[in-house]
Amino acid sequence: MNTRKLAVLVAAALLTIPWLGSWLGGAAHGFSPGLTVVVAGVGILGASFLLTWGAETAEKDVPRAFAIAVLAVLAVAPEYAVDALYAWQAGVQAGTPAGAEAGNLAVANMTGANRILIGIGWAGVALFTVFRSGASEDPAVKDRAGYLKDAVSLDRDISLEVAFLLAATAWAFLVPLGGGIDIFDMLFLVGLYVLYIGVVLRGEPEEEVEHVGVPAMLGEIPNPYRALTVIALFAFSGVIIFTAVEPFAHSLELMGEAVGVPSFFMIQWIAPLASESPELIVVVVLVRKARSTAGFNALVSSKLNQWTLLIGTLVIVHSIALGQYGALEFDAKQAAEIWITAAQSLFAIALIINFEIDVREAVGLLLLFLSQVIVEFLALREIIHIPISEIDLLHLFTLAYVLLALFLFVSRRGALIRLVGDTRRIVGRAIRGEGDS
Numbered sequence: 001m002n003t004r005k006l007a008v009l010v011a012a013a014l015l016t017i018p019w020l021g022s023w024l025g026g027a028a029h030g031f032s033p034g035l036t037v038v039v040a041g042v043g044i045l046g047a048s049f050l051l052t053w054g055a056e057t058a059e060k061d062v063p064r065a066f067a068i069a070v071l072a073v074l075a076v077a078p079e080y081a082v083d084a085l086y087a088w089q090a091g092v093q094a095g096t097p098a099g100a101e102a103g104n105l106a107v108a109n110m111t112g113a114n115r116i117l118i119g120i121g122w123a124g125v126a127l128f129t130v131f132r133s134g135a136s137e138d139p140a141v142k143d144r145a146g147y148l149k150d151a152v153s154l155d156r157d158i159s160l161e162v163a164f165l166l167a168a169t170a171w172a173f174l175v176p177l178g179g180g181i182d183i184f185d186m187l188f189l190v191g192l193y194v195l196y197i198g199v200v201l202r203g204e205p206e207e208e209v210e211h212v213g214v215p216a217m218l219g220e221i222p223n224p225y226r227a228l229t230v231i232a233l234f235a236f237s238g239v240i241i242f243t244a245v246e247p248f249a250h251s252l253e254l255m256g257e258a259v260g261v262p263s264f265f266m267i268q269w270i271a272p273l274a275s276e277s278p279e280l281i282v283v284v285v286l287v288r289k290a291r292s293t294a295g296f297n298a299l300v301s302s303k304l305n306q307w308t309l310l311i312g313t314l315v316i317v318h319s320i321a322l323g324q325y326g327a328l329e330f331d332a333k334q335a336a337e338i339w340i341t342a343a344q345s346l347f348a349i350a351l352i353i354n355f356e357i358d359v360r361e362a363v364g365l366l367l368l369f370l371s372q373v374i375v376e377f378l379a380l381r382e383i384i385h386i387p388i389s390e391i392d393l394l395h396l397f398t399l400a401y402v403l404l405a406l407f408l409f410v411s412r413r414g415a416l417i418r419l420v421g422d423t424r425r426i427v428g429r430a431i432r433g434e435g436d437s
Contacts, residue, residue, distance in 0.1 A: 015046025054233030091321025112268035119369025176335035180327035189312030343401035350408035
């Protein structure tokens, strides 16, 4: 067994020990909000690594259909835990100000996680891929003449994911028009993902998944011990996430209130960092091993998971807590947050519609994301004064994203037409059961 990989696995497990020990011993109840955020956040971080590695290792032993469906849920489990917590509270406390606030926090966390994944994940990984040591030997990195024109090429095999992500993004613009996430959103978004899974299963041949790092080491364990190891990782990380997410989220709210920052801002931007970071670190590891294409494929697939499963199933959690069907309602501010998140997604898709992203595009994507968050934070802290409302600021950035996306789609209409054609062929072959040869 590789000593270095084993050390990484042990290090991730050790991150969870402070929270587990304090929770079992009851000491966690006496922690200050700041200490709770640190201890619980680090525990969630470690558990997210363990969950990710367990999910990747499980691909060796479960049927492909089961693997794709279940692992997709596991991929968004850390983010979903926070969202589900607030969706549940919104149902339990329906009709009260606390219930309305919980519904808004569920949307805030969901939009924050999605925007971080693209604004930092897609853009940051693209820049890291181009500028890291050894990038010249990476076949995915294209050396182009001109200022900041070096690019990362993407695998055209993810055209199906890009097309379905585009469909989910188009639907997301309609979500605020209903005043809440309702059964129609659930039926479309979850149905879209089920359709995607069906096309993948019928349209692609079985393929051997090549793992790196900890999953590769765990994959060498003979059965039944490998299966038991995976189950143990799932159970252990699940306990950590389940017990830590509520104190973590609540303490973030208290910290925000203490320093004059609204809880929405803390839940939207700070909470997702703990759950998104393991996935981004795993992608960075893939890039460092010259597997840039696989890394970016993982980011696109993760965005599709979040933009369909995570959003679409919140109404189910809310309705169970409510005791009857009910849409997860939110206010005008969160409606604006959904629109800007959908607009950012549209712009990001337009950037990769030709299956590459260059340095200038990645920098633009990153700066647009950071500028909105920084301006909003400075305005909240009254460090700067902006002559428009916070909602109008979000609408302004939404308009900028949409206009840039439309410009790119028009200028790259050939690539868009090709994407539509490729998707139609893949879906058609899946329906006919011909496979993707």
